[in-house]
Amino acid sequence: MLETPSFGASVPCCFKEDMAMATSYDYAPLYRSSVGFDRVFHLLENAQRARSISDWPPYDIIKTGDDSYRISIAVAGFTQNDLDITFQSNLLTVTGKKQESANEGYLHRGIAGRPFEHRFELADHVRVSGAELGNGLLSIDLVREIPEELKPRKISIQSAPALNPAAPAQIEAQKAA
Numbered sequence: 593m594l595e596t597p598s599f600g601a602s603v604p605c606c607f608k609e610d611m612a613m614a615t616s617y618d619y620a621p622l623y624r625s626s627v628g629f630d631r632v633f634h635l636l637e638n639a640q641r642a643r644s645i646s647d648w649p650p651y652d653i654i655k656t657g658d659d660s661y662r663i664s665i666a667v668a669g670f671t672q673n674d675l676d677i678t679f680q681s682n683l684l685t686v687t688g689k690k691q692e693s694a695n696e697g698y699l700h701r702g703i704a705g706r707p708f709e710h711r712f713e714l715a716d717h718v719r720v721s722g723a724e725l726g727n728g729l730l731s732i733d734l735v736r737e738i739p740e741e742l743k744p745r746k747i748s749i750q751s752a753p754a755l756n757p758a759a760p761a762q763i764e765a766q767k768a769a
Contacts, residue, residue: 635713648708649688659736660721663712668728669703675730679720684712686730717742 619633651665667675667688676687690705714734721735 661734663732665730666728667730669705672725677723682714684714686710
């Protein structure tokens with residue numbers, strides 16, 4: 593005779609094999625019912641990809657106004673010649689490679705000078721307005737400029753001219769003889 597376990601009995605509800613987690617999503621069903629959102633799905637897929645192991649050097653993203661932002665990256669020990677900022681098709685890339693002189697004999701090296709690359713995916717209509725290096729921080733200013741033709745605008749509603757109420761037209765049929 594088969595007994596059913598009572599409440600509180602030690603019965604496994606699942607196994608490790610059953611608990612495999614999905615690491616990616618399939619956006620194919622959404623492609624069928626949407627038009628023009630390809631870029632959004634591409635951004636979601638990029639966000640799912642594994643980030644680089646190191647987030648060095650640390651950085652902050654600050655909203656400085658309604659349509660302005662600043663990215664601050666801690667780049668102590670790097671000079672302007674060691675840093676490169678490129679912006680192409682909504683991708684901002686900041687790379688750093690320190691030029692080292694061979695005649696320095698460090699007894700202790702605590703300030704990291706290893707090469708790095710940070711990539712920032714920017715929204716449409718966001719452009720880089722400037723960059724400056726000071727006090728060990730690289731500050732990159734960003735501005736969102738929406739073109740006039742894409743800004744919301746009020747559409748005026750015209751009223752149609754009133755029709756003259758006339759006597760309804762009647763259709764007369766000839767009587768059959």
